Amino acid sequence: MSNPTKVRPSEVRSNNPDTGTALLRVRNLRTEFKVGQDSVKAVNDVSFDVNPGDVLGIVGESGSGKSVTARSIMRMVRAPGEIVGGSVEFNGEDLLLLPEREMRRRRGSGVAMVFQDPQAALNPVMTIGAQIIEALTLHGTDKRSARRRAVELLDQVGIPDAAVKVDQYPHQFSGGMRQRVVIAIALANEPTLLIADEPTTALDVTIQAQILRLLLKLRTELGLAIAIITHDMGVVAEMCSKVAVMYGGRVVEHGTVEQVLRRPRHPYTAALLAAMPRLDDERLGQPLPAIPGSPPDPSALPPGCAFASRCRFVEDGCRHDIPSLLQIGGEGQLSACFVAQRGVSIDVEPAPDQVPAASAEESRPVETVPALEVQKLRVDVGSRRRGLLHRNPPVYAVDSVSLAVHAGETLGLVGESGCGKSTLSRSIVGITPVAGGSVEVDGHDVTSMGDEQLARVRSSVQYVFQDPYASLNPRRTVRQSLAEALSLRGLRGAELEAESHALMDRVGLRREYLDRYPHAFSGGQRQRIGIARALARRPKVLILDEPVSALDMSIQAQIINLLEELQRELGLGYLFIAHDLSVVRHLSDRVAVMYLGRIVETGTAADVYGHPQHPYTVALLSSSPTPTVEERTREQIVLQGDLPSPANPPSGCRFRTRCPIGPLVHPERTICAEQDPELLPRRNTQTAACHFAGELI
Amino acid sequence: MTNIEARSADLRTTRRLNPTVARYLSAFRRPRGIVGLTLLGILVVAAVLAPVLFPGGYDNQGSTSLTGMSAAHPFGLDEFGRDLLTRSVYGLRIDLSLIFAAVPLSMAVGMLLGLAGAISERLGAAVQRLFDVIIGFPGLLLGICLVAIIGPGWLALFLTILIAGMPTAGRLARAAWLAQQSREYVLAARVLGVPKWKVLTRHIVPNAMDSIVVNGSIWMVIGVYIEAGLSIVGLGVQPPTPSLGVLLNNGLRFVTQAPTYLIGPGLILVLLAVAFSLIADALNEAVNR
Numbered sequence: 001m002s003n004p005t006k007v008r009p010s011e012v013r014s015n016n017p018d019t020g021t022a023l024l025r026v027r028n029l030r031t032e033f034k035v036g037q038d039s040v041k042a043v044n045d046v047s048f049d050v051n052p053g054d055v056l057g058i059v060g061e062s063g064s065g066k067s068v069t070a071r072s073i074m075r076m077v078r079a080p081g082e083i084v085g086g087s088v089e090f091n092g093e094d095l096l097l098l099p100e101r102e103m104r105r106r107r108g109s110g111v112a113m114v115f116q117d118p119q120a121a122l123n124p125v126m127t128i129g130a131q132i133i134e135a136l137t138l139h140g141t142d143k144r145s146a147r148r149r150a151v152e153l154l155d156q157v158g159i160p161d162a163a164v165k166v167d168q169y170p171h172q173f174s175g176g177m178r179q180r181v182v183i184a185i186a187l188a189n190e191p192t193l194l195i196a197d198e199p200t201t202a203l204d205v206t207i208q209a210q211i212l213r214l215l216l217k218l219r220t221e222l223g224l225a226i227a228i229i230t231h232d233m234g235v236v237a238e239m240c241s242k243v244a245v246m247y248g249g250r251v252v253e254h255g256t257v258e259q260v261l262r263r264p265r266h267p268y269t270a271a272l273l274a275a276m277p278r279l280d281d282e283r284l285g286q287p288l289p290a291i292p293g294s295p296p297d298p299s300a301l302p303p304g305c306a307f308a309s310r311c312r313f314v315e316d317g318c319r320h321d322i323p324s325l326l327q328i329g330g331e332g333q334l335s336a337c338f339v340a341q342r343g344v345s346i347d348v349e350p351a352p353d354q355v356p357a358a359s360a361e362e363s364r365p366v367e368t369v370p371a372l373e374v375q376k377l378r379v380d381v382g383s384r385r386r387g388l389l390h391r392n393p394p395v396y397a398v399d400s401v402s403l404a405v406h407a408g409e410t411l412g413l414v415g416e417s418g419c420g421k422s423t424l425s426r427s428i429v430g431i432t433p434v435a436g437g438s439v440e441v442d443g444h445d446v447t448s449m450g451d452e453q454l455a456r457v458r459s460s461v462q463y464v465f466q467d468p469y470a471s472l473n474p475r476r477t478v479r480q481s482l483a484e485a486l487s488l489r490g491l492r493g494a495e496l497e498a499e500s501h502a503l504m505d506r507v508g509l510r511r512e513y514l515d516r517y518p519h520a521f522s523g524g525q526r527q528r529i530g531i532a533r534a535l536a537r538r539p540k541v542l543i544l545d546e547p548v549s550a551l552d553m554s555i556q557a558q559i560i561n562l563l564e565e566l567q568r569e570l571g572l573g574y575l576f577i578a579h580d581l582s583v584v585r586h587l588s589d590r591v592a593v594m595y596l597g598r599i600v601e602t603g604t605a606a607d608v609y610g611h612p613q614h615p616y617t618v619a620l621l622s623s624s625p626t627p628t629v630e631e632r633t634r635e636q637i638v639l640q641g642d643l644p645s646p647a648n649p650p651s652g653c654r655f656r657t658r659c660p661i662g663p664l665v666h667p668e669r670t671i672c673a674e675q676d677p678e679l680l681p682r683r684n685t686q687t688a689a690c691h692f693a694g695e696l697i
Numbered sequence: 698m699t700n701i702e703a704r705s706a707d708l709r710t711t712r713r714l715n716p717t718v719a720r721y722l723s724a725f726r727r728p729r730g731i732v733g734l735t736l737l738g739i740l741v742v743a744a745v746l747a748p749v750l751f752p753g754g755y756d757n758q759g760s761t762s763l764t765g766m767s768a769a770h771p772f773g774l775d776e777f778g779r780d781l782l783t784r785s786v787y788g789l790r791i792d793l794s795l796i797f798a799a800v801p802l803s804m805a806v807g808m809l810l811g812l813a814g815a816i817s818e819r820l821g822a823a824v825q826r827l828f829d830v831i832i833g834f835p836g837l838l839l840g841i842c843l844v845a846i847i848g849p850g851w852l853a854l855f856l857t858i859l860i861a862g863m864p865t866a867g868r869l870a871r872a873a874w875l876a877q878q879s880r881e882y883v884l885a886a887r888v889l890g891v892p893k894w895k896v897l898t899r900h901i902v903p904n905a906m907d908s909i910v911v912n913g914s915i916w917m918v919i920g921v922y923i924e925a926g927l928s929i930v931g932l933g934v935q936p937p938t939p940s941l942g943v944l945l946n947n948g949l950r951f952v953t954q955a956p957t958y959l960i961g962p963g964l965i966l967v968l969l970a971v972a973f974s975l976i977a978d979a980l981n982e983a984v985n986r
Binding site: 426429430431454455458459462463465466467470471472473475476484485488530533536537 | 881884885887889891900
């Protein structure tokens, strides 16, 4: 995939007249946002090249300037943002100097862009055909041939029945299909460079794998160069030939993917790679080497290196001067770090200064009564809305799910969005009504959620929400939020005060922060507050609904470590819900895989990840991108199609419409359509609901 | 130096202020808010001090009538030779007393009714249908019906504004309630076991207040128009008591003989409406910042 011989000359910053073969040359690009008297330097002296056939990954966290860089190249920075310097040479001409009319002609036909949210990128009141035709006719194609070309394009991006689908509206497409349509529109005028801004972030892993495959296929077929902006090192490893790592508005490291992932030369890249949990993690039960602090606020960048305050290698000079991007290591690998430039090796793993953590294999005292047990739970999300006379048929988003969480243990629950994992967790805490089955807390049946039962649930099961921005009332201080929870335990006055201090200490926040409002905190800090609030009721079980997926990469490890520490000290049981398989692997003792309202596989984390029995689990693991170059060669199992609707689930096995070993591939396997497979014991600790379990590994 | 101290003292107090209140107050640091509030302040002071400013009362008849504007009588004299400026300021008293009594009450009652859905879904739906009926009547028609029942006067005007204003406040409160219910911090409070009514007062009402406060300041203007409208057709405050609407009603009758009759009371009415409109604008900007 990569092509090391094509790597650009090392000195990217030089104004070498030999322009080489670069399709896009970005030099010293600066974009600022004027806020009152100040200007926020969102993109600060960024330079890189994209050669024909290259796939460049621009990685960074929120606020690193990666999206503004992309918009600056397209000259689509909106006021108060302004490009204040540098050049963007595309095919040898500087886009920044073109008049707006000329620039408009380049957009789409020269450089095209794919945005993150396919929902927002398509006009809901126009058929997709009309939208592609619009893109074509704007650049001078006549109407009749435009329609023919539209069908052709849809076909090219892998939309089945393109001739029919061309007259449909965006809402008739699934998320993955919409993103294909957006790509088709981008390709309409045969651009030579495609900029994709987080093209798969809004999608599930199995769909993400489809879209990434499509992009790579288009690159080979059409000879496209692609610049992909992402926060996910895994996507970079899977897709890209070169990578530029951005931090605080600057490129801090640049090189081929092999160079950067094998031997990062900037402490930020190195620390980030070390802090990410991995599918093949051997550090189970140990804290991750988290990066302290949080990403810098682009409006208050420090005078020196932006990473200095979080860096293990920091020296005095780092705080005053900004290091420039210079070649280190192999040809084409550049790093903006004084320490690395002096020849100090930036090792990936920091020295182990952490406490030797309790081994994950350490046998926990097995309690006979689980702290939380769910049996044959069904949740109906369809028939709630009723008209005057008719009642909608039930739609079971959760259909006969059984699971148990013991104290001190983590059960990981994985599955794509729409599989019912959030509905399940919300019905356990009584937010969503239960249609059948039972929920038991500490051995007491609480299914009917009467007053007394609710009180029991609430004092033993608490919930941590995904979005730390939405789960705190913006008008209440931390003190008020915690007091609300603590007063329910009957605490008043000095006792309450002492307890809120203890909670703040517990989650690693300073006591002085108690009187602040949520807007004064970063995402990671807010999530700590959310955890403190849940702990205020002294629960035995925490339901963690994607607690790290809304956080920046460098913050995730901090929260994961905090959760592990709390579990160790307080003996909490976790029901950990996530779509990120590597995070689940790191935290979980046992794993349950959910598909369309059913659990399809359970077992210890080691067994499920090591020897998945259900083909869906295999596909999930295979689709999940890992940030290692070694994994690039592995055979990927990419699932076809989308998650069916729970309102009308397929007969027999619910997975059969996408199954790589089911009737799609083996038409003789009619049993899959006729018989609903039961969740039966298979290998070691595992159970799987598949007629042909264990066939696909 | 003192400036800095004053500012830091100011900071200290604002920090202690409830953020909701602080946001509303920030509206009055904007140009529109300042102008609107000043204008309203002048009108309110004039209205409150009317007996001091015009100790003779609003009913002093003179020998001449329907004169134009003059230095002695800036707004002129009416058909009975009464000073129109005096009558306009006394009229303003009536108008302000009406809207300051009726509009806040209307917003509060409307909001409470709008939140009825929190008690039971059916009750909430029923209240909304009641609001549909009220909205079905134009404000004036509603007023005429009320006058027919209880007779013309301050009370009828008060009730008209009260009832006509409720549905919008109720709708806004219900919309906010519905939207807030699925917010994660409301779910979080429910999972913690916070009682329903506390969730409502702590998390939902403060977040519903924004639109209702802005709506309330718009209704102040509408209240003035309802008063004027009903008085113009003779169903408002009864003579000899003046209100802005009554004065306009009388002025219309003499529009051929004394065309300047309408200017004074009309000006006061416009100033009042402009003051409230500016305040509504500033509040709206402040809460949607």
